[in-house]
Amino acid sequence: MRNKLIALLILTAGIFVFTAGSNNSISVINSDSLIFENEIHFKNLRQLTFGGENAECYFSFDGSKFVFQSTRGDLECDQIFTMKTDGSDQTIVSNGKGRTTCAYYFPDNKTILYASTHLAGENCPPKPDFSRGYVWALYDSYDIFTSNEDGSEVKQLTTEKGYDAEATISPVGDKIVFTSTRNGDIDIYTMNLDGSNVTQLTFETGYDGGPFFSSDGKKIVYRRTRFGDEKEIENYKELLAMGLIKPSKLEIWVMDSDGKNKIQVTDNSSANFAPFFFPDNKRIVFCSNIDDPKSRNFDIYKINLDGTGLERITYSDVFDGFPMFSPDGKKFVFCSNRHGSKTGETNVFICDWVE
Helix, strand or coil: CHHHHHHHHHHHHCCCCEEECCCCCEEECCCHHHCCCCCCCEEEEEECCCCCEEEEEEECCCCCEEEEEEECCCCCCCEEEEEECCCCCCEECCCCCCCEEEEEECCCCCEEEEEECHHHCCCCCCCCCHHHCCCEECCCCCEEEEEECCCCCCEECCCCCCCEEEEEECCCCCEEEEEECCCCCCEEEEEECCCCCCEECCCCCCCEEEEEECCCCCEEEEEEECCCCHHHHHHHHHHHHCCEECCCCEEEEEEECCCCCCEECCCCCCEEEEEEECCCCCEEEEEECCCCCCCCCCEEEEEECCCCCCEECCCCCCCEEEEEECCCCCEEEEEECCCCCCCCCEEEEEEEECC
């Protein structure tokens, strides 16, 4: 109700100016009204998608466009799309079969990396059973693929049995880092851009995933399960055997790109995820429900590598997550339920970052 009232007041005051993009979406021109009170790091915030569920939106290496996943229109589950950073030219990449996730551009700014279940069937895999609480499904039919932006020349990089997804590429352009259950637990691996030389980096019991490289390629930030006792470990293993994980307690960790020198960054017993390095590689931006651990109202925070300097970035009363800086550090993109046309709608937003 609060968001609807704010939107009504803004429209009545005539603050918004709209234009129709080439994809028939609406682009916000005068957009500081999209910024909530206390969001001091945002300027010129603009909404790029309008409707559906749009998430994990990541810059190309040259900073000129995005690749993201979306459920929209007649699609029953996520497929991979690209668009320019002004929201125009939204184009589907994947073939519309199965479920896709976690897309990323190659350094050539033309090739797309993503995970898909399409080899296991054309239909979307079944949704997880929430009778055991809020859980994520780790479909063992996920494998990692590459293709051109138009979806042509699809190549399969992983063939091992188990979940292979959450892949991103080092800004140095030499390695892919990804998450896999191929060894019976959920761990982080690296491989060459052609899928060769697979190397396991994490070995601890629990979910290690969502990895991103630092801008110099020397470190990896990721999320890791926090266990309180042996009973929680037993529950984790029981769910994992069913292809499920309960993400209620995840902490942010950092390690060297070869898996050495693992350091815990957050320590709050909340659900922390979607971490990304600042351009200076000394700080991390991430998503968390720190302020209300029992809810799914996530906000974006920043923190130093040593765990100091925690600061809240977003202040909407709905989900804000999947933050990422542009390669030059001037732009900031994230996905949010704010200003949606209906409850649960997730859209992509971009702004100037104010240091």
